[in-house]
Amino acid sequence: MEPIEYMRMTRELYESHGYQPYGWYHADTAPTFTPMKKPLAECRIGVLSTSGAYRIGQRAYHYKDDTSIRAIAKTTLTDQIHFSHITENYLPDPRRDPNCVVPIDALRTLEAEGFIGELADDLFSCMGGIYSQRRVREELIPAITSAFQTQKIDAAFLVPM
Amino acid sequence: MCMASALDITRAGRPPRITFVDYPLGHTVGKPFDRDQQLMIVRRGLSGLAAMTGAEQIEYLPVQWDDDGQWKALELKKGGAGGEDVRKPRDESPQYQTEQDRILAGQ
Numbered sequence: 009m010e011p012i013e014y015m016r017m018t019r020e021l022y023e024s025h026g027y028q029p030y031g032w033y034h035a036d037t038a039p040t041f042t043p044m045k046k047p048l049a050e051c052r053i054g055v056l057s058t059s060g061a062y063r064i065g066q067r068a069y070h071y072k073d074d075t076s077i078r079a080i081a082k083t084t085l086t087d088q089i090h091f092s093h094i095t096e097n098y099l100p101d102p103r104r105d106p107n108c109v110v111p112i113d114a115l116r117t118l119e120a121e122g123f124i125g126e127l128a129d130d131l132f133s134c135m136g137g138i139y140s141q142r143r144v145r146e147e148l149i150p151a152i153t154s155a156f157q158t159q160k161i162d163a164a165f166l167v168p169m
Numbered sequence: 170m171c172m173a174s175a176l177d178i179t180r181a182g183r184p185p186r187i188t189f190v191d192y193p194l195g196h197t198v199g200k201p202f203d204r205d206q207q208l209m210i211v212r213r214g215l216s217g218l219a220a221m222t223g224a225e226q227i228e229y230l231p232v233q234w235d236d237d238g239q240w241k242a243l244e245l246k247k248g249g250a251g252g253e254d255v256r257k258p259r260d261e262s263p264q265y266q267t268e269q270d271r272i273l274a275g276q
Binding site: 011012013014015021023034035044048051053059065066068071073074090092096097098102104107108109115118123124164165168 | 179210257
């Protein structure tokens with residue numbers, strides 16, 4: 009069975025409500041491909057989940073183009089991870105088991121067995137429902153890039169919701 | 170590596186590597202409490218970092234949410250023409266999962 013065409017589905021939903029068409033992001037250039045420089049078992053892995061995850065005690069996300077990020081220590085217990093995301097309709101299962109979109113238990117297992125060299129000290133999250141492409145480009149991406157650079161990661165593992 | 174369940178949206182962003190999990194949104198790296206499957210998905214995703222040899226390659230993981238694809242029919246019915254707009258209001262106050270979270274965050 010073919011994957012769901014979410015862009016077409018959303019376009020039809022918007023049209024039926026009389027909204028302006030949603031301005032999907034389309035990259036206009038091919039990505040740079042960087043081959044891995046060392047084996048996975050020697051790599052430090054950084055993680056970003058766009059699910060709006062936060063650790064209890066942290067400020068939750070708001071739903072109007074929140075471009076902030078949260079650092080969630082890799083030692084965080086799974087039941088300490090909660091969520092705020094503008095499309096809350098996708099959150100019932102992550103709120104029962106955060107591993108659906110923040111795979112912290114699987115990553116810890118893979119670190120312990122040596123499949124990856126090391127998981128970076130913190131996983132990062134953001135609230136992926138941001139409508140301003142400019143603010144993603146000028147605020148969110150630099151913040152994530154800087155956070156990953158500070159952690160000196162070798163490769164990034166991105167988990168959109 | 171960019172994991173993906175909304176393949177068309179992810180492809181439009183043209184990340185260098187994609188691992189596709191054909192599940193309903195909110196389950197990008199597996200079904201709730203299925204530890205073995207979550208581990209398999211994350212392991213396969215990470216493996217793609219080394220295994221993929223060129224830009225914009227996609228690995229389609231051999232998983233399916235249900236036997237008959239009913240979830241897709243339901244999703245199209247809910248999310249397509251005439252469906253309900255279920256997004257929350259665009260509000261600038263933090264939206265805590267629980268009231269206790271708000272207190273613990275000092276809000």
